[in-house]
Amino acid sequence: MRHWLIAIATGLSVLAAGTPATAGTEATILAPGVISSDQEEWRISFTPDGRSAYFARSADFFPVSRQATILVSRTTNSGWSAPHTASFSGQYPDIDPFITADGRRLFWSSIRPVDGQPRTDADLWMVEKRRDGRWGEPQHLGAAVNGPADELYPTVTADGTLYFASDRAGGLGGWDIYRSRPGRDGRYGPAENLGAPVNTDGWEFNPVVVGPLLVFTGLNRAGGYGAGDLWYSAATLGSWSTPRNLGPTVNTALDEYHPSVSPSLDRLYFVRHNYDPWVPGDIYTIRARDLYHRLP
Template structure:
């Protein structure tokens, strides 16, 4: 057994211990068929059929691709690219609650041009269950800089990260809203953004708070009426080693599934953060009888 593997196990054990003291718990989630020596992250469950969407990349977190696994009688199937997969790197899948629309980011070729920067895309699903042709969101939602992690909130705004100019720091959280075919885009404000990098905004299902990935840390931003309180750094049960990314809420909002670089032989793995009372999520596969 290597020293790095022992150190990784010790780190996870220490994280579990600190979580227990805080009255919350973090568990590893490594389902067969999904967990691998590669880096798995950015999970999304299809609200219509329960398929598991996620991003797989190299152990160094390079070469992102969106994959889909289906739950069968013997467990999760071998992950495959979605029917609309493009020719660039692609990541950050997210479903609207009705399952009709999927948002993601991509560098795929657009109008014959292979893009270098990540842009926000969305794809619609028809009544027959088939996905249509992905559409790149227009400027000013996308820019010549990188865009990250598009997430539609209960307040009607599409929140995302962007390295465009005009923010509070390097990469900021921004938000966009479409009205009568015109997009309004604005910085989400100082409650979300500091002088460093903020990449991934995850609104809670009930709209009362947001989980934000910042520079080496997760933060909670609480809603107060139409405004937001300044962000609070979350405790060690979720901020174990500064590599936590790609979170998704359960439908109830009581559980968060996120990825972490374990710094061991398996690289990126999924972890479950029980924010409130325990619930049976992520769903078991095959389903418990």
């Protein structure tokens, strides 16, 4: 057995280390009263310069209300600015924004009409950055990716591979993680289930791929701390390793979900929710170097 530190801050390398995270290290709420509010906050994603943050907010719990809006906040000399509605959001339920590493595309999940036909399920959409720096018109990702069930939490890797979660029929559990590869025409091909050991007969969702690591939420997964926990798997020889829990610096008996990372890879962000008593989910953050785990 070797002891390893997951060091996202150093290019997602897995570096040898001999001591755990600093004693007393804990995640803190991001921008209380500005980004994290008395409502429900959801996944946050940043522009490459780290100066703009896109995230979703809803008055009620999205899985029940199925209502949310994507907001944007920008850095100022005094901190994060008061959020305003993103240009492509506000008319329909929108959630789970993800900005590509080059800042040219933003993906998200939305319950909005497709080709003029109303939809009641969440599909994956995209906007591209125009020459004037504004976002263009929303584009549906197509039937190869989207189906009659929900598609949520898109993530796109450097080679263009799309990862997302869905509760569609034919999966291993209630929610599974899928991926779709772009063809030469740029359109995404048929979605494929990641299979075991990432997916189980339970719920796996909220995937984010950072370098060789897949970080995701596993609900009540064996070996967890309770409710939703953040887990990670490493890409090895064309497959994903057996997932491991990110540990108690992030996971608690409460519900942790919606992971993301800063553009510089030095911070992890996630949402934490308390249901008894009910405390709306806030966005938390912790330095990547404070994450510690033991790997074989």
